[in-house]
Amino acid sequence: MMKGTIQLLAVAVFTLVMQAGEALAQPPPVPTEQHSIIVVDRSGSMTVTRSDGQTRFQAAIQNAKDYVNLPLAIPHFFSVWSFEGTSYIKEQGFASATTTIATLNRLTVGTGVTPLAYTVCDAIDALFTFKPELGNKARKVVKLVSDGEENSTPAGTQCHGPSSTLNTPPYTAGSWEWKVYNKFATLNPNTPPPAGAFFPAVLNVTVLGGYISLRSASSSALEYSPEGHAMAPRSMSKLADFYSFLQTLAQDSGGTFTQIEDAKPAPVFGDTNGDFCVDGTDYNEVMANFTFTVPPGNPAADFNNDKVVDYYDYVIVVNNQGAGAGCGSSSLLINK
Ligand SMILES: [Ca+2]
Numbered sequence: 494m495m496k497g498t499i500q501l502l503a504v505a506v507f508t509l510v511m512q513a514g515e516a517l518a519q520p521p522p523v524p525t526e527q528h529s530i531i532v533v534d535r536s537g538s539m540t541v542t543r544s545d546g547q548t549r550f551q552a553a554i555q556n557a558k559d560y561v562n563l564p565l566a567i568p569h570f571f572s573v574w575s576f577e578g579t580s581y582i583k584e585q586g587f588a589s590a591t592t593t594i595a596t597l598n599r600l601t602v603g604t605g606v607t608p609l610a611y612t613v614c615d616a617i618d619a620l621f622t623f624k625p626e627l628g629n630k631a632r633k634v635v636k637l638v639s640d641g642e643e644n645s646t647p648a649g650t651q652c653h654g655p656s657s658t659l660n661t662p663p664y665t666a667g668s669w670e671w672k673v674y675n676k677f678a679t680l681n682p683n684t685p686p687p688a689g690a691f692f693p694a695v696l697n698v699t700v701l702g703g704y705i706s707l708r709s710a711s712s713s714a715l716e717y718s719p720e721g722h723a724m725a726p727r728s729m730s731k732l733a734d735f736y737s738f739l740q741t742l743a744q745d746s747g748g749t750f751t752q753i754e755d756a757k758p759a760p761v762f763g764d765t766n767g768d769f770c771v772d773g774t775d776y777n778e779v780m781a782n783f784t785f786t787v788p789p790g791n792p793a794a795d796f797n798n799d800k801v802v803d804y805y806d807y808v809i810v811v812n813n814q815g816a817g818a819g820c821g822s823s824s825l826l827i828n829k
């Protein structure tokens with residue numbers, strides 16, 4: 494009797510261990526819906542003017558609208574949040590593309606600081622309270638557009654912490670980078686993922702600015718703390734570490750990292766080779782990768798980041814032929 498109970502328990506424990514192991518080893522199921530929270534940085538430094546005459550904020554909004562308009566094989570629902578100062582605003586709950594474009598069009602830039610870790614971690618919680626009945630069949634994406642490093646997440650919130658002294662995972666335990674990374678990987682800011690784990694939340698990030706600032710070093714501060722103090726100018730090395738962190742997190746979570754530099758044209762969906770022009774070269778690259786899953790297909794040809802180069806990417810490269818500030822008059826475009 495006692496022996497039988499122990500054997501049953503042993504079998505039960507073994508089964509649980511096997512299930513946990515299998516869950517890690519198995520690829521995620523093919524998603525049936527995508528849910529994205531677009532997180533827009535409204536902090537003061539977004540007012541910087543780019544070389545094309547737009548502000549960073551205008552370029553950010555355009556990038557977010559391009560993301561909303563990307564064709565996708567499955568239904569895609571969007572929510573919009575913005576952040577500035579010590580908190581964030583839920584600008585719009587989950588809705589259609591049309592509603593989302595209207596919401597993005599009405600956003601304006603502020604003067605406050607950047608509570609990035611706070612906002613992103615709370616956005617992940619909100620992603621998983623939308624349609625929970627879909628379980629892991631919904632792909633959950635944080636689409637972040639921002640120009641600056643974390644500098645104002647309030648103490649006591651789930652992803653608050655000092656800056657990491659390590660620039661690659663695992664980040665310094667307790668740092669805000671460690672918590673944000675864990676949040677994407679395990680949905681718990683204090684639980685690091687096992688090696689090779691599938692991340693349940695995806696980061697698609699666009700960073701604005703870059704290493705070249707069009708403002709002189711002597712120009713006035715762009716962001717002010719809630720008490721009205723001007724924030725210290727950003728150091729280049731800190732910004733480089735910040736970009737490296739976002740790039741690593743985007744890659745490990747299966748997302749995308751896009752940089753919009755002040756002195757370069759804005760990127761355009763459909764451009765596979767980074768020359769800021771969608772032309773026949775990009776069309777040929779899509780055709781060369783057509784029907785391929787990514788990897789081994791070229792991720793640069795998977796514009797909508799659904800891990801396959803297919804009809805929807807084809808539509809993007811065809812519809813955007815000739816788009817992009819890098820297109821000169823001599824560009825050889827395909828016949829539409
Ligand atoms: Ca191109």
Ligand SMILES: [Ca+2]
Pocket residue numbers: 794795796797798799800801802803805806
């Ligand atoms: Ca695709």
